[in-house]
Amino acid sequence: MNYVDVRGTRIRFHETGDPAAPPVILLHGIGRSLEDWWPQHELLGAEYRVISLDMPGFGLSQRMPSPTTLPVLAEGVWASLDTLGETRPVHLMGNSLGGAVSMEMLSSTPERVSTLTLVNSAGFGKEVTIALRMLAVPGLGRQMLxxxxxxxxxxxxxxxxxxxAMVTRExxxxxxxxxxxxxxxxVYLEIARALGGFRGVxxxxxxxxxxxVSPHVKPTMIIWGDRDMILPCTHMAAAQAAFPHARSHLFPRTGHMPQIERPTEFASLVKPILAEVAA
Incomplete structure (x- = not known):
């Protein structure tokens, strides 16, 4: 695994594929890390430059100096890509919080986004697991973490x-x-409280x-698992309404991270939309 210094902040990343190939950027969810995208490196790396990041303050990356918000995370990802020399338009894929960060990146810098893939993404409904809502209770959130x-x-x-079986020792x-x-x-508490409270998102x-985001129409894929216990699959209808041009797919018998629970099927779904755009 590699690290890069981004404006004085150490950011962890993993990269596979030809650096000259079109870039695919993979963003994880709240409290998570780039390991949540690990299988896609092998499945997409033959055709694309695939970069996954521990977003600032998550995984093994350091935090940014500012309080953690969606714009701060989005800017941190853009700055990380600049440091890695990737300034071309990118294919963005975001899971959970990473989906919301991807939308923030699209809204702020649309010329740098080729396609958008939202995977069980935050941003489409109030409902969220009780564990995340409890973080808003003063004193309890830090104790839980x-x-x-x-x-x-x-x-x-x-x-x-x-x-x-996905719950491995590793x-x-x-x-x-x-x-x-x-x-x-x-960082977990900052972003959780910025996005919601005990009553939900x-x-x-x-x-x-x-x-x-709505003025910036890009080829978009919406993916969900029908047994998501974090962000329920009922949010998918709101995502489809927000992105009426998007393709969508609901995985059966799948939870919050289809990209690692259904890796081969996931890659087969996203490859056609990636191929539509020449980066």
């Missing part, structure tokens, strides 16, 4: 997948390692973001 250990981490991981160990990073709890930022 400090308790991610070898007893609690398996339960957290099980909520992400329909197939319990994923549990990585979750514990991430939770022990000094920036983990502060706030409507104001969702409406604002979708209003800003």
């Amino acid at each position: 400090r308790r991610i250990d070898r007893w609690t981490a398996p339960r957290v991981e099980r909520n992400l997948f329909a197939d319990r 994923r549990i160990e990585m979750a514990i390692k991430i939770a022990r990073q000094p920036d983990f709890a502060p 706030a409507a104001a930022w969702r409406t604002d973001l979708l209003d800003r």
